[in-house]
Amino acid sequence: MSKHSVIQALEQKQIKKDxxxxxxxxxxxxxxxxxxxxxxxxxQTFQGTVIARSGTGISETFSVHRIAYGxxxxxxxxxxxxxxxxxxxxxxxxxxxSKLYYLRGTSGKASKVKSRYASEAQKDSKESQEPLDAAxxxxxxxxxx
Numbered sequence: 001m002s003k004h005s006v007i008q009a010l011e012q013k014q015i016k017k018d019x020x021x022x023x024x025x026x027x028x029x030x031x032x033x034x035x036x037x038x039x040x041x042x043x044q045t046f047q048g049t050v051i052a053r054s055g056t057g058i059s060e061t062f063s064v065h066r067i068a069y070g071x072x073x074x075x076x077x078x079x080x081x082x083x084x085x086x087x088x089x090x091x092x093x094x095x096x097x098s099k100l101y102y103l104r105g106t107s108g109k110a111s112k113v114k115s116r117y118a119s120e121a122q123k124d125s126k127e128s129q130e131p132l133d134a135a136x137x138x139x140x141x142x143x144x145x
Contacts, residue, residue, distance in 0.1 A: 011057060015057065015080050016080050020087040020089055022062075023053070024052060024053055025116075026049070026089060026091065026093050027047070027091045027093065028048070028049075028089055029046070029087070029090060030047075030064060030084060030087050031043045031044070031086045032046065032085065033083050043085055047066060047090065049103065049113055050062055051063050051064070051074070051099065051104075058080050060080065061076055070107070072105075093113035093114065094115065095113060
């Protein structure tokens with residue numbers, strides 16, 4: 001057995017199977033295990049917009065950007081790290097770039113990312129109104145007759 005195959009076997013054991021599906025532009029909550037003095041553990045949350053994803057396999061990373069107290073904060077996480085307890089998807093974002101580094105210097109409305117499902121929700125609401133309009137026309141015809 002070669003060194004390369006041993007390393008691959010170790011990596012395969014450590015890769016997480018239940019990783020949340022998220023992309024660049026999505027807003028996520030990352031829960032991180034923090035080990036305090038005395039061996040105590042607690043979970044710390046970090047909510048923000050995913051501005052980059054890079055790497056493959058065990059070394060895949062993602063960067064999360066947020067603005068807290070008027071100051072921009074950015075943190076890079078290893079996707080398969082045992083310190084990352086969970087990743088929750090808050091909302092999906094619609095972006096046209098793979099890296100959103102332009103969000104670093106922005107604040108307020110300039111740092112907003114459009115929701116991915118906003119346009120689909122508008123289409124669904126128009127489709128659901130069509131049958132109601134037809135039904136109301138039939139009712140109006142019955143009432144007038």
